[in-house]
Amino acid sequence: MNTATAASFDEILQEALRLSQANDGPTAIKLFQEALAINPQSAATYCLLAAEYITLGQVAESEAAYANALMLAPEFHLARFQMGLLQFTSARVPVALLTWQPLLALSDENALKLFVMGFAHIARDDFEVAINYFERGIKVNADIPPLNTDIQRVIAEIKGLQDKSALTAADQANATSTIAPTADGSNEDEDANVHFLLSNYQQHEPLH
Incomplete structure (x- = not known):
């Protein structure tokens, strides 16, 4: 030009x-x-x-x-992360993980890599591990503050669902009635809620 x-x-x-x-x-x-x-x-x-x-x-x-x-x-890592997040929150998890794969070659203390690891563990329903990765990513991410806000929102929603699930389980135990787990031992309703949360996260909040 x-x-x-x-x-x-x-x-x-x-x-x-x-x-x-x-x-x-x-x-x-x-x-x-x-x-x-x-x-x-x-x-x-x-x-x-x-x-x-x-x-x-x-x-x-x-x-x-x-x-x-x-x-x-x-090598535009932020664009790659955002594209993968868009795919993840559009219920195309395998595509998102493929998009994110190059980010896994970044440093173990790179915020984008840590956030990707968090979402990868959400896909496996390993919510505690996911939260750990998200929190580590927030600590080292000084360059893109709005992204920290987005990730904190995801953490809060997951914890809220976990608390709700715990209360429901306690109520069911008191009533001597439980929801049968799926074959892998997970609760289908909780999983559906988490995936619904993440799919709607994209629709209601702009991705920074």
Whole structure:
């Protein structure tokens, strides 16, 4: 880009960000698209576009934008994490785990890797282990504070479901009646609640 084109790109991008913060998603999306028409090699702009799409519930468009970001910048770890999270919360857990696989090569103290490990253990219904990974990730994540807020929300929801399950079990024990476990010893209702929580987490909260 020449100097004039670069200035135009920056101005459009700044206006798109302003509109995004003002909750004018449709107009922000149009401006992000205009910016990409000027600089189609901007992986960061594709990532911003993806985040804007998800605030409007446009899952397919968001995933496509994240995919474009990763095609341009395969080492864009945050875009990879967000794309996997979008897939995970859209009930496509195996696809999410495949998307996240390169993040497992990061340092053991990398926040994104720790968050991925947390979600991987949720997929196995290992909720205590998942919470441990999430809490470790929050401690080391100083670069993306909004992501910590999202993960803390997931932890709170899981703990709330665990507390509810414990109270239900106690009530059932007092009534000398229990819900039969599944073949692997898990409680189907609890598992369904957790997976429902995570699928709706994406729908009600923007992914940062």
